Amino acid sequence: MPEFHPGDWVESAVDWLQKHLGWLFDFINTVLSGLFDAINAVLGGAEPLLLAGIFAVIAFWLRGLLAGVVAFVGFALIDTFGLWSEAMSTLSLVLAAAVITIVIAVPAGIWASRSKTVSAFVRPVLDVMQTMPAFVYLIPGVMFFSVGTTPGLLATIIFAMPPGVRMTELGIRQVDSELVEAAEAFGTQPKHTLTRVQLPLALPTIMAGINQVIMLALSMVVIAGMAGAPGLGERVYAAVTQVQVGLGVESGVAVVILAMYLDRMTGALNARVSPLGRRAAAKASAMMGRMRFARYKPGTAVALCGVVVLALVAGGMNIAGSGDEGKASAGTNVGKGQQLNMGYIPWDEGIATSYLWKEVLERRGFKPNLKQLDAGPLYTSLAQGQTDFQTDGWLPTTHKQYWDKYGSKMEKLGSWYGPTSLELTVPKYVKGIKSLEDLKGQGKKFKGKIIGIESSAGEMKILKDKVLKDYGLEGEYKVVASSTSSMLAELKRSIQKKEPVVVTLWSPHWAYNAYDLTKLDDPKGSFGKGENLYNVARKGFAEDQPTVAHWLKNFHLKEEQLTSLENKIQDAPKGEEQKAAADWLDEHKGFIDKMAPVPGGKKKQGKDAGKAVNVGYFPWDEAIATTYLWQNILEDRGYKPNVKQLDPGPLYTSLAQGQMDFQTDGWLPTTHEQYWKKYKDRLTDVGPWYGPTSLELSVPEYVKGIDSLEDLKGKSDKFDGKITGIESSAGEMKVLKKVLKDYGLDKEYKVVSSSTSSMLSAIDRSVKQKKPILTTTWSPHWVYSKYPMKKLDDPKGSWGKGDKIHVTAKKDFKKDFPELYGWLKDFHMSEDDLGSLEAAIQNGGKGKEKESARKWLDSRPGLIDKLAPVS
């Protein structure tokens, strides 16, 4: 039988198309991704709960109260999973795909219903679209359109199209021919026969088709995640490939919520849009009688009002929100919208510095929440981790009780002011009194009164118990306890009347900036040593927010700076504290850069700063680790890295196509041999950064007597004659065949190919049940640290020399990114470094890879300059 491979033609056709029809694909790309971006901008931009409200109103309109409530709960649940933006991306994908599909499918269905020729032509095309495995066109889609939204959208459209066309055709053909004849008998034009009779009557069927379109689109969108389409699909895919069961379930549930919502809504839409549906609904509700209110649905106008109001609120919040974000320009956006919870005690220096930090953090792209609390609750919430930090910790004396109680659950982030002092103070015009000693015998001048503050304040206690005694002022002076504000009012009144007055005060205080005052010396040191003002953070804050912690540690204010800031805030109207702080910052030019230097700094930008770099990776741990490391480095250097997870095949393809710029995890020469062979003319080998690696078969340590491949002979019973392999496409699986032959095991053992995640789950299961298992693994891999697995020796060297891990890049990489090429060429990592980076990322948890890599990088000062030196 001669062999025949039309597939070869297809490949050359694909090449040809790429060369000659690039403009067309670019155009399609622009249209599709433009549509997606537009929808996503609307859905993704809004406040989650408000949008959930809009969805709920729509559900209320279409299906009644219960559906509205359930919809709201469902969407709120997605938000609590932290999957909101992914879900909205998915929804946008579905909607974009559905819009395009319907725009094509309905006219196509109408055409097919009116012409037998068209129908006969369309049917097999639809069969192909429906049954051709999606991967077959998903991957070429990547070749034409690069990874991302477009190939996913395109695959979705192809997959979702058939029911749309079929149901439209069926719906129109199903319309009673006598009705069509009646229309014709009254002289209706063909187009009106369509619009007045056929389409309205076919609408229920067409709507069922549209429902199917949307459901298929949703199911396909998950698969499209493999081609890098954003959203839940990407999450599900990542979760499955990295054995993140929990995340997988959460993403899956989110998909289900979306699916049910879309299904029920499009199903119910029929009752609203089609005349027949309205008729049926009216009849049903006429039958309902008593329970009618439960089925109450608001009228279209009412529902529309609800949606518009919510949309306006959402839009308004969006504008307000974007105003905040506008403070941080791209270069200084350190926080990237991360939330920080700050607390403050309403003491002047606390207010002043808290608002100062709030302003600074906002300018650095954080989203700080500022909450006023009393000292007790503030320290409690710090200890419980609800508040991230506060700036007004008086230590060691004033806040001693709190520190004693919660000290182990908090951390000091440096003192920013000090020492403070407690003192008695008189206006400058009161002559002859410079020291506490001078007060003696002058009681009459001050009417025997010292104007104090709150009786509970520590200063009052010291004053009464110690200071007066030490200086022999007891009896002569009476301490009048009132409140800080009364004390200040009394001070002000006296100064206006030029009356002598002695008050309890402390430094720093804005009063010293506002009035001419004399602090009375304390030669006996009775007030005790001054305190320092500390930034106090919850435990673990420095680890979570190294940059902010670093800023806080290096924060210092001079008395003059603090009192002028306090004064500025004091003068500002209530509620405009932050504006006052902002004004103060603007007056002190350059202060913010000292206070919160942007990591990396502007001068350290790379030569190609601003250029977008597309980095791809597949979910192998060292790839994840290094990719996110380089993402951080590149961002610091001003590049704009886009990171995408892909399977090796599509990744190499897109590198060869020049759509991806580089990837860090090229196992050469063996594991990725097949890709390298195929594309090497269109790729650049930037060089190895780690190696050698090794491939091996491994068994759990409790399987005794098997330490080498040679030991496997005749032991197949133990393992049921099975070797649990990984993806059949993996290079290791190919080499394994040779290995088995070399050791004469090929008859005895059967290699079961599955997937890496299945293999890992199999290990997990076997180890838990203490059962023998024989698996294909490789080093480096975390499986060796997590499970007691031992590598089997390979005395004959059949596995070949270990691979080295190379950075591989597109062909023109060196030309396009000369600086980055240089950095990557010199990139090396020791096993320890790689191990600690992988561990940091593993511990950081799913979805925080980038932050974990950032922390790891920040904890190694100078590393970035070594990895990415700039002159």
Next chain:
Amino acid sequence: MSRLRAEHLYKVFGRRPDQAVGRLEAGADREELRAQGTTAAVIDASFEVEEGQIFVVMGLSGSGKSTLLRMLNGLLEPTSGRVLFDGQDVTALKPRELREVRATKISMVFQHFALFPHRSVLENAAYGLEVQGIPREERDKRATEALELAGLKGWEKSWPDELSGGMQQRVGLARALATDADLLLMDESFSALDPLIRRDMQDQLLELQKTLKKTIVFITHDLNEAMRLGDRIAVMKDGRIVQNGTAEDILVRPATDYVASFIQDVDRSRVLTAGAIMEDTKTDAAALGKDGDEASTITAETPLHELFTPFSSSDDAMIVTDDSGAPVGVIDRERLLAALGEEPQVDENAAANAASDGGAETADGAKNSGVTARA
């Protein structure tokens, strides 16, 4: 001048219809064609309908009557032949002109009502006017009037699925009447209704026809209905018109065995009139009228079943008079019983008539075939 005239209509479905027509004209049999996969639905049908007449086409299913009807308003294009409506050849019109004619001059009432389920009763009745582009206010007014005519006043806002079958067909009728078309095509319009309601509808149609004087082509498979409604009846079999005449012609002078077997079950006493069975002896009648004071008179229009009572009590013959009261014949008891008991005899003359219908080339021939008038 007749309102509607069909000339040698053929409709053949399947491959090469033109050739098939040639073969049919050359005398080929319908079965012969069917063996080759072509179906001759209507073969050489010619007839005329006068203004204000109800012309009934009667036949069993598959006889081609519905196909014939659809050629009259161009829903089906004849394979051969012409349809003249007011002297205008409907088959030669361009699609746009044809739609215009359908919208304004010819309306249709369907067997299964063919109401649009997504439109209210009023919207259904106004459909034809909507197609014509008549402004809403006027079309609602005219549709309301049409509904009133059809006996559906007050149901305008209902929906078709809320109405009984009879009422639905009234909507269908109102829809057809609303356009003020002169020609009404009714395709088994009452066949789907219960017998009692069907009778109501027939009465109402006759009642309406008295004032509206439409030209109506009515398709039915029910001979009693045909006899009740039809001013003239064409009987179709296997695509051909086998007899074309008045109810009495068909009953008294069936043209073929087929027609004869068809009319066997008809209640002759309700169809036949005194005029049809009387002894046509004006002199006898006049004589009878002179010497017998007792002799009662009846008009020629009187159906036979109304004679049973008088004859049961008297042996005397009765005098049949025309509209003016002049005696035209006599009937005695024997004659009445003979007429009722009589097996219809195939009338060669009538068959010749039908045949001449088919073959007539000239207007004269056609006119001959349509020997008019009862009496």
